[in-house]
Amino acid sequence: MAATCWCITFVIFALLIPVSFVTHLTGRLIYLACVVGLAILFLAIKFYKAEIITKNNANDFELPGLYLRRGEDSARRRTEIEIGTWAMGLLPPAKSVESDEDMRQCPICMEEYTRGESIQTFGVCDHDFHRSCLHSWLQRGKSSCSVCRLDLFV
Template sequence: MVAVFCVVAVSVVVWKACAFVAMAAALLAVGWRVLAAPGSWRRRVGAAATPAGGAECGLSAAAIDALPASEYERPLGSGGAPACSVCLDDVRGGETVRRLPACGHLYHAACIDAWLRSHTTCPLCRSDLSPRRRRATATGRGHS
């Protein structure tokens, strides 16, 4: 009697485990197809949320290129080198850097350019660098 009970208990647990694994695999397969499909819901939501001008989430190439870039020169008598907050590496003399006009934070040009292609804010202080939003705020039409 005890042996029959043990066999039934083990088979029920194994059956439930197999059913759970099969259900999880099916959900994962369906979810993967939805996310990876061309025109998936993420792309449709992103397209609907895009501004009328068709711009993506970040700044345009023209807006990024308009930001001041220069060759970094380490000030005499300064302690350590500043660190780029995007790649976390020190900025060395002779490297091309950008100092963001909204806040003055300094980054490697390539690092901040990559960041700004998908964001419109400073990585450190979140100052908005979007030309459209800055104009709206300056004229008093910005959202609060």
């Protein structure tokens, strides 16, 4: 940081000195070389610092394709739970399995429904799930039906 400030200050002072003060051609070339050299030095320091920051941030990613910082992962998880809870409120009321013709299996856990068990219909497509399975499905951030992939929020 101090080197950058020093370079900027020197370039400003160098630009404030009129070229007419430098009398000889050699002096003018030295003056011009100093100004250009300092500008290049300033840009090199700037890009070097940007490269260091990029390398330090590379350690914050969990997986190459995920692009989540470690601190953002827990915030995202809390948001998924809130959306899942809110989505459960959008669904029609749960019903209970009463007859043998309702004896199918839950597409999420693949277990058969039993009498008296609470099943939940996914609102947009009428597929049935165990209420607890659908609740955990929605709280994992999934808002589409696991069978037909229709989105609840469309």
